[in-house]
Structure formats: C-alpha cells, structure tokens
Amino acid sequence: MKEKGGLFIVPLCSQNINNIVSYPFSGTIPKEIGYLDKLERLLLFNNRLSGSIPSKILNMSSLTALVVDHNSLSGPLPSNTGYSLPSLQYLYLNENNFVGNIPNNIFNSSNLIDFQLYDNAFSGTLPNIAFGNLRFLEFFLIYDNNLTIDDSHQFFTSLTNCRYLKYLDLSGNHIPNLPKSIGNITSEYIRAESCGIGGYIPLEVGNMSNLLFFDMYDNNINGPIPRSVKGLQKLQHLSLSKNGLQGSFIEEFCEMKSLGELYLNNKKLSGVLPTCLGNMSSIIRLYIGSNSLNSKIPSSLWSVIDILQVDLSSNAFIGNLPPEIGNLRAIILLDLSRNQISSNIPTTISPLQTLQKLSLADNKLNGSIPESLGQMISLISLDLSQNMLTGVIPKSLESLVYLQNINFSYNRLQGEIPNDGHFKNFTAQSFMHNDALCGDPHFQVPTCSKQVKKWSMEKKLILKYILPIVVSAILVVACIIVLKHNKTRKNENTLGRGLSTLGAPRRISYYELVQATNGFNESNFLGRGAFGSVYQGKLLDGEMIAVKVIDLQSEAKSKSFDAECNAMRNLRHRNLVKIISSCSNLDFKSLVMEFMSNGSVEKWLYSNNYCLNFLQRLNIMIDVASALEYLHHAHVSDFGIAKLMDEGQSQTHTQTLATIGYLAPEYGSRGIVSVKGDVYSYGIMLMEIFTKRKPIDDMFVAELSLKTWISRSLPNSIMEVMDSNLVQITGDEIDDILTHMSSIFSLALSCCEDSPEARINMAEVIASLIKIKTLVVGANAV
Ligand SMILES: *[C@@H]1O[C@H](CO)[C@@H](O)[C@H](O)[C@H]1NC(C)=O
Numbered sequence: 001m002k003e004k005g006g007l008f009i010v011p012l013c014s015q016n017i018n019n020i021v022s023y024p025f026s027g028t029i030p031k032e033i034g035y036l037d038k039l040e041r042l043l044l045f046n047n048r049l050s051g052s053i054p055s056k057i058l059n060m061s062s063l064t065a066l067v068v069d070h071n072s073l074s075g076p077l078p079s080n081t082g083y084s085l086p087s088l089q090y091l092y093l094n095e096n097n098f099v100g101n102i103p104n105n106i107f108n109s110s111n112l113i114d115f116q117l118y119d120n121a122f123s124g125t126l127p128n129i130a131f132g133n134l135r136f137l138e139f140f141l142i143y144d145n146n147l148t149i150d151d152s153h154q155f156f157t158s159l160t161n162c163r164y165l166k167y168l169d170l171s172g173n174h175i176p177n178l179p180k181s182i183g184n185i186t187s188e189y190i191r192a193e194s195c196g197i198g199g200y201i202p203l204e205v206g207n208m209s210n211l212l213f214f215d216m217y218d219n220n221i222n223g224p225i226p227r228s229v230k231g232l233q234k235l236q237h238l239s240l241s242k243n244g245l246q247g248s249f250i251e252e253f254c255e256m257k258s259l260g261e262l263y264l265n266n267k268k269l270s271g272v273l274p275t276c277l278g279n280m281s282s283i284i285r286l287y288i289g290s291n292s293l294n295s296k297i298p299s300s301l302w303s304v305i306d307i308l309q310v311d312l313s314s315n316a317f318i319g320n321l322p323p324e325i326g327n328l329r330a331i332i333l334l335d336l337s338r339n340q341i342s343s344n345i346p347t348t349i350s351p352l353q354t355l356q357k358l359s360l361a362d363n364k365l366n367g368s369i370p371e372s373l374g375q376m377i378s379l380i381s382l383d384l385s386q387n388m389l390t391g392v393i394p395k396s397l398e399s400l401v402y403l404q405n406i407n408f409s410y411n412r413l414q415g416e417i418p419n420d421g422h423f424k425n426f427t428a429q430s431f432m433h434n435d436a437l438c439g440d441p442h443f444q445v446p447t448c449s450k451q452v453k454k455w456s457m458e459k460k461l462i463l464k465y466i467l468p469i470v471v472s473a474i475l476v477v478a479c480i481i482v483l484k485h486n487k488t489r490k491n492e493n494t495l496g497r498g499l500s501t502l503g504a505p506r507r508i509s510y511y512e513l514v515q516a517t518n519g520f521n522e523s524n525f526l527g528r529g530a531f532g533s534v535y536q537g538k539l540l541d542g543e544m545i546a547v548k549v550i551d552l553q554s555e556a557k558s559k560s561f562d563a564e565c566n567a568m569r570n571l572r573h574r575n576l577v578k579i580i581s582s583c584s585n586l587d588f589k590s591l592v593m594e595f596m597s598n599g600s601v602e603k604w605l606y607s608n609n610y611c612l613n614f615l616q617r618l619n620i621m622i623d624v625a626s627a628l629e630y631l632h633h634a635h636v637s638d639f640g641i642a643k644l645m646d647e648g649q650s651q652t653h654t655q656t657l658a659t660i661g662y663l664a665p666e667y668g669s670r671g672i673v674s675v676k677g678d679v680y681s682y683g684i685m686l687m688e689i690f691t692k693r694k695p696i697d698d699m700f701v702a703e704l705s706l707k708t709w710i711s712r713s714l715p716n717s718i719m720e721v722m723d724s725n726l727v728q729i730t731g732d733e734i735d736d737i738l739t740h741m742s743s744i745f746s747l748a749l750s751c752c753e754d755s756p757e758a759r760i761n762m763a764e765v766i767a768s769l770i771k772i773k774t775l776v777v778g779a780n781a782v
C-alpha cells in the first residue's frame with residue numbers, strides 16, 4: 001500500500017476488526033523493515049508479535065508513527081546514541097513486556113505528540129531534562145511501569161515546556177513529592193496513583209487553571225488540602241483518597257463550580273461538614289468516608305438534588321435522617337453506614353426510584369422499616385444491619401426484582417421473613433440476631449406456626465409499652481459506656497478502595513474488549529448508530545458493558561479523541577449512560593459504557609406484572625427527552641464530542657439503531673441521521689408509552705399507523721387509544737388525565753411531522769412535558 005510515497009504497513013485487521021482475533025501476526029518484527037528508508041507509519045498493534053524491536057527501526061528518519069502496542073514484545077529498547085527518529089510523532093509501546101531504561105535518544109524526537117508506554121516493566125530513572133525538546137507533546141502516558149523520577153522539581157519544571165500537554169498519567173511509578181513547579185503544567189488531566197508521593201500538596205496546584213482531572217489516589221501525601229484549590233474552576237474530578245491528609249473539609253470545595261466528583265476517603269480529616277455543601281450544584285459523586293468527621297450531616301446536602309453517589313460511611317456523623325432525604329431524585333448510592341445516626345427511616349426515602357445501593361448499617365436507627373421501601377424499584381443492595389430497628393420485614397420487598405444483597409442482622413425485628421422473589425436466595429446470614437423472626441427453615445429461624453404469631457402479637461404489646469421504659473434506662477447506661485469507649489476507639493477502616501473505585505475511571509484494554517465481545521462477534525452486535533456500531537459485552541468481572549466502536553473515516557477526527565473521551569468520562573448527566581472507559585489506538589476508537597440491561601422501559605411497559613402509572617410514564621419520557629436534548633444542544637460541544645454525533649456524520653449508514661417503526665420517513669429516502677430524526681423517533685416512543693402499542697403492532701396495517709391512529713383519535717376519542725391500565729382510574733381524575741393525554745398526543749404528533757423542518761425541538765418537548773407534569777402533580781397535591 002502506498003501513501004505519500006512511503007510504505008505503509010498495516011495489519012490485516014485494520015479493515016475488519018474481526019480479523020484481529022482470527023489472524024494476528026506472530027513471530028518477531030523483521031529487522032529488514034528498518035531498511036525501508038521512506039517508511040512513514042509502522043502499525044503493528046494488536047498482534048502476537050514477540051522478541052525485541054530491531055535496533056535499525058529506531059533510526060528511521062521518515063518514520064512518523066511507531067505503533068506496536070498490545071503485543072508480547074520484550075527486552076530493553078536498543079539504546080544507541082547514534083540513532084534517532086527525527087520525524088516521530090506517535091510512539092505507542094504500551095501493553096508489551098519491555099524492560100530496562102527508556103533510552104535518552106527517544107527524547108530527541110522533537111515532534112512527538114503522543115508518547116504511550118504504559119503497562120510494561122520499564123525501570124530506571126527518567127532523565128530529568130527530557131522534555132525540554134518535546135514542544136508538541138500532548139499525551140504522556142507511562143503508567144504501570146517501574147520508573148523513578150528522582151528529582152520531582154526538575155521533572156515537572158521540564159514538563160512545563162510542553163505547552164500542549166493535555167494528558168499526563170504517571171501512576172504506578174515512583175515520585176518523591178509534588179513540587180511547586182507542578183503549578184505551571186498545562187495538562188488537563190493529571191494522574192499519579194500509587195506513586196509513593198510524600199509531602200504536602202503545594203499551594204501552586206491552584207494555578208493549574210486548565211485542570212479537569214486530578215487524581216493522586218493512594219499515596220503518602222499529608223498535611224492539609226490547600227485552600228488555593230478554589231482556583232481550579234474547571235476541575236471536574238478530584239481524587240485524594242487513601243492518603244494521610246489532615247485538617248478539615250475546606251469550604252473552598254463549595255466554590256469549585258465544575259467539581260463533579262470528589263473523593264476524599266482518608267483517615268484523618270476531621271471537624272464539620274460545612275453547610276455550604278448545598279452550593280455544590282455540579283457535584284454528583286461525593287466520597288468522604290473513613291474519616292473522623294463528627295458534625296451533623298448538614299441539611300443542605302439533601303438539596304443537592306442531582307447527586308448520584310454519596311458515601312459518608314465510617315465517620316462520626318450524628319443526627320437524624322430528615323424527610324428531605326426524598327429530594328435526592330437521582331441518587332444511585334447512599335452509604336451512611338458506621339456513623340451515629342439516630343432516628344427512624346423516613347418513609348420519604350421510598351420515592352427514590354433510582355437508588356440501587358442503600359447502606360445504613362451500624363448506626364442507631366430505630367422504629368420500623370417502612371413498608372413503602374418496596375417501591376424503590378432499582379434497589380440492588382439494602383443493608384440495615386446493626387441498628388435498633390423493630391417491627392417486621394416488609395413483605396413488599398419481595399417485589400424488588402433487582403435485589404441481590406440484603407442484611408437485617410443485629411436488629412430487633414420479628415415476624416415472618418418474606419420468602420418470595422429474591423428472598424428465596426437469601427441466607428440466614430442476612431437475618432441473624434433479631435428478636436423473633438420466623439419463617440422458612442433455610443433462614444435458620446423457627447417456622448411461623450400460629451402460636452408463634454400469637455406469641456409475637458403479645459410480644460408486640462410488650463415491645464410497644466413495657467420495653468421502651470426498660471430500654472431507655474438501659475440506653476442511658478449504654479450511652480455512657482459507648483461514649484467512653486468511642487473516645488479510645490480508633491477509626492479503622494477497610495472500605496476505602498472498594499468504595500472509591502466505584503466512580504473512578506477504569507482502564508479497559510483493547511484485548512479485554514475483544515474478549516468481552518467475543519471478538520466483536522455478530523451475536524453481540526446491538527445496533528448501528530450515528531457514529532459507529534454498538535456491541536454488548538461482558539467483562540471478566542461480570543460487568544455488562546456496551547461498546548461503541550467509533551467509525552474513523554478521517555484520521556484528523558481521532559486526534560483529540562482521548563482528551564475528549566476523558567472529558568466525557570468525567571462529564572455526567574444523570575440521564576446519560578455512564579461512560580466507563582475508552583479504548584483507543586491510532587485506528588481503533590471506542591467508548592465503553594454501562595450496559596443498561598436492567599429496567600428497560602419495554603419490560604415495565606409490556607410485562608403484565610408491572611404497570612407504570614401516568615406520572616411514572618411522564619417522568620420517564622421527561623428523562624428520555626432530557627437526555628436527547630442534552631446530546632442535541634450545546635452542552636456537549638464544549639468537549640468537542642459533538643462532532644462525532646452531529647449531522648456531519650450523515651453519510652453513516654443507519655441501518656437501525658432505532659428499529660423499524662420508529663424511523664423518520666427521511667431515513668428511508670435519504671439515509672440521514674439527524675437531530676430531527678431523533679425527535680421523530682421520540683414522538684413515536686411517546687405515543688407508544690401511553691398507548692402500550694408498539695408501532696409494529698399487528699393492528700397497524702395498510703395506511704393505518706400508530707401515528708394516524710392517534711391523530712384520528714384527537715380530540716374526542718382519546719379514551720380508545722390510551723393504555724387501558726390508565727383508563728381504570730375513576731372519578732374526576734379521568735377527565736384530567738384525558739386533558740393531559742390530549743396534550744401529550746398533540747405533542748407527540750408535532751414531533752412526528754413528516755417534514756423534518758416542521759418538527760419541534762427537544763427543548764420545547766421538555767418544556768411542554770414539564771408543564772403537563774406540573775398540572776398533574778398540582779392536581780394530586782390538592
Ligand atoms: C542512522 O541513520 C543515519 C541516517 O539517517 C545515519 O547517518 C546513521 O549512521 C545511522 N546510525 C546508525 C548507528 O546506523
């Protein structure tokens with residue numbers, strides 16, 4: 001293959017990803033390649049090559065890209081001072097078995113843009129003044145080697161010469177400390193996990209005004225967090241967990257306008273959690289577990305309504321769980337375990353329909369477990385162990401379809417342990433040490449005979465009237481003992497790593513993706529979207545993922561891909577699927593996302609066991625609309641990813657990410673992906689969700705389509721088209737519903753105008769839906 005007069009060697013696979021798995025190159029790299037003196041790009045990534053890199057290859061004057069990542073290459077790199085790669089821009093040696101020093105002459109390649117040698121066993125000391133030359137460097141990824149930076153000051157000072165540096169990852173090497181000169185680095189992304197960094201965080205860190213991501217997880221940094229961090233107004237992710245930081249949770253965090261993720265699981269932070277927390281409007285993950293914070297949880301926390309994950313575990317927080325806990329409408333994880341919270345569990349927690357993990361273990365909660373917890377449909381893990389909860393375990397929990405872990409041990413519960421749904425699989429370990437639980441023998445409790453029930457009735461009376469008096473007396477004594485004891489107890493914790501990695505970025509290699517998707521097998525193919533194909537996969541740890549492989553027709557587009565992905569990874573909208581990782585080489589780009597197998601709308605809509613009410617359906621559609629609106633309008637373009645998704649990609653064949661029935665008419669005629677096409681699909685979905693009819697339903701033949709069916713029903717026969725489950729409501733309410741239905745169907749029809757130009761946009765859709773919702777909620781409140 002010829003390109004610009006030079007030879008261009010590519011592996012067989014670059015046209016067809018499937019080939020990577022079936023026909024990789026093996027053996028060694030022939031040294032003769034080194035004689036191709038006009039060769040510009042040597043791309044041998046993702047093969048099974050072994051042996052070392054022939055030394056001649058490191059003296060090729062035209063070579064711009066040396067890409068040999070993901071092989072089994074080994075040995076040290078030849079280091080001959082007579083060698084040079086003056087044209088080199090891309091050097092990818094990552095994920096091989098290289099050892100030895102990084103030869104100094106590589107740093108003479110002054111055109112280097114992208115320098116990636118992570119996941120090898122390079123060792124020795126990095127030359128101190130190495131970066132003076134590398135004026136164009138954007139990526140410097142050396143993580144997971146055994147390299148030593150012996151003088152942090154010189155190293156970081158020399159990095160300040162790289163004015164285009166965006167992405168610096170030094171994790172898993174050895175760095176003595178963070179010098180002041182770090183403040184002059186321009187990189188947007190800096191990561192140095194597990195580098196043995198000691199000393200303080202210099203004040204100058206606050207000067208890195210471009211910084212989006214700063215991760216110093218697992219080092220020996222001590223001292224306070226400098227108040228200068230408030231200068232980091234673009235910072236989205238700050239991880240300082242697993243260090244020895246002291247001092248308090250500084251109020252300056254509240255002034256960091258972009259901060260989305262804050263990880264401070266340390267041992268020694270103390271004092272109060274400030275009330276200004278309520279101003280952290282962009283925060284979505286807050287991990288401050290395993291410290292010694294000892295205030296009340298500020299009530300302002302419950303007004304951070306878009307927060308997704310909160311971990312305050314293993315501190316000494318006191319106070320109540322207020323009813324306002326129900327405001328956290330997007331929350332996925334709430335861990336308040338191992339504190340001193342003393343109240344009952346407010347029933348207002350039940351509407352938290354996105355909550356997947358709730359741990360209130362090891363507090364002083366009392367009262368009964370609200371029956372309405374059974375409404376928390378997303379719940380996967382519920383830990384209420386080691387409290388003082390009384391009453392029965394609500395039978396409503398049987399209906400939670402995703403529930404996998406529960407723990408009610410060490411409480412004062414009684415009555416029958418539910419035994420349907422997932423309870424069949426729970427063991428005695430989840431119910432130990434309670435007052436009088438009974439039920440199936442596999443829970444190792446007595447069976448619930450009638451007598452037991454009667455006895456427990458009596459017991460209920462005792463519990464209700466007599467015990468409290470006795471208990472209060474005991475409690476007073478106990479409190480005194482506990483207080484004394486606590487003074488001496490050390491706040492030891494083991495939770496740090498597990499929790500803090502929950503939201504931390506993951507590295508997923510190309511090889512893992514290949515394995516996860518069976519080599520991008522057809523059976524894993526989910527669909528084809530505006531900018532690439534989507535595959536379903538399963539990682540070794542069992543996590544389900546969706547992999548979006550980006551089509552890269554023009555390589556220009558790919559250049560800043562990593563930076564964009566990293567920006568994307570840290571940018572979360574609560575309706576967007578979480579991006580776990582990205583994997584990219586010169587010719588392969590992908591985004592790895594959470595695979596949303598749970599709780600698809602389809603399941604809720606078409607299964608007889610579940611029925612969503614009017615408001616629930618409305619909420620879902622508002623969420624979907626918000627996600628679309630988010631993708632369509634300005635927000636994303638800040639990060640440049642919009643160009644992957646925009647109308648410029650219209651040549652992409654749109655077979656069917658959206659399936660037949662949802663496609664706008666112009667897809668058929670022109671094969672165009674557009675924002676307006678999405679609006680059409682959305683309109684159809686809106687009709688579907690309120691009629692419970694799929695657009696491909698058998699009843700829609702000839703020219704009767706879902707759309708025409710609905711349009712004919714307006715304004716007087718709406719009752720006939722809407723889902724009969726919604727019609728069963730009686731009284732005045734049905735009139736209201738009909739009015740709202742009529743607005744919704746009209747809205748859906750304006751999304752589905754035949755002419756794309758005539759369709760409304762998603763922002764208008766949201767505004768209309770929210771208006772309807774306000775009316776619905778307002779009416780119900782009366
Ligand atoms: C490297 O290549 C240059 C020409 O590009 C040549 O002059 C030099 O001798 C070569 N070095 C070695 C050690 O072969």
Ligand SMILES: *[C@@H]1O[C@H](CO)[C@@H](O)[C@H](O)[C@H]1NC(C)=O
Binds near residue numbers: 081082083084105
């Ligand atoms: C590389 O740069 C060093 C100085 O940094 C110089 O001594 C050496 O000769 C250069 N090597 C080549 C091959 O240009």
Ligand SMILES: *[C@@H]1O[C@H](CO)[C@@H](O)[C@H](O)[C@H]1NC(C)=O
Binds near residue numbers: 121123124148
């Ligand atoms: C790391 O490098 C040091 C020398 O710099 C060496 O003593 C040590 O064995 C290396 N460790 C590993 C795991 O390779």
Ligand SMILES: *[C@@H]1O[C@H](CO)[C@@H](O)[C@H](O)[C@H]1NC(C)=O
Binds near residue numbers: 180181182183184
């Ligand atoms: C950072 O850059 C400024 C301006 O170039 C310079 O005055 C200052 O000395 C630098 N700081 C460090 C610690 O290198």
Ligand SMILES: *[C@@H]1O[C@H](CO)[C@@H](O)[C@H](O)[C@H]1NC(C)=O
Binds near residue numbers: 422423424425
């Ligand atoms: C119980 O566990 C088995 C095996 O682990 C699983 O196949 C089954 O679906 C589970 N049942 C319920 C109701 O969770």
Ligand SMILES: *[C@@H]1O[C@H](CO)[C@@H](O)[C@H](O)[C@H]1NC(C)=O
Binds near residue numbers: 385407408409410429
């Ligand atoms: C429930 O909590 C108790 C007390 O913390 C613990 O001993 C037990 O192992 C837990 N059970 C399960 C199933 O995790």
